[in-house]
Amino acid sequence: MRELTLQPLQEALAALGSAYHYVAQPNAVPPYLVWMEDGSNDLFADNVHAEKICQGTIDLYTNQENDPLMESVPEALEGIGAAYYLNSVQYEDDTGLIHYEWVWEYG
Secondary structure (H helix, E strand, O other): OOOOOOHHHHHHHHOOOOEEEOOOOOOOOOOEEEEEEEEEOOEEEOOEEEEOOEEEEEEEEEOOOOOOHHHHHHHHHHHOOOEEEEEEEEEEOOOOEEEEEEEEEEO
């Protein structure tokens, strides 16, 4: 079984601009991305992990309607072979930002 690494995901998101793991830096200037892993969806065979798959979220915070990153994030995920779906789009009243959330799986 090969070792699971999230380095390609981290590099793909960093290439898009400001991308933070778990939490944005204080006073981060939009647009910015926050990504995290929050679970797994491993394939089991013969009572062992035959394939390790990590699952998580990517959040885009922007003050621009139709931000180009809304298209760039899915392209970056496809470029590394990650599965994903757009889970939600929200307007954050307290910050005035538009918040996009994708759920991804990679392994």
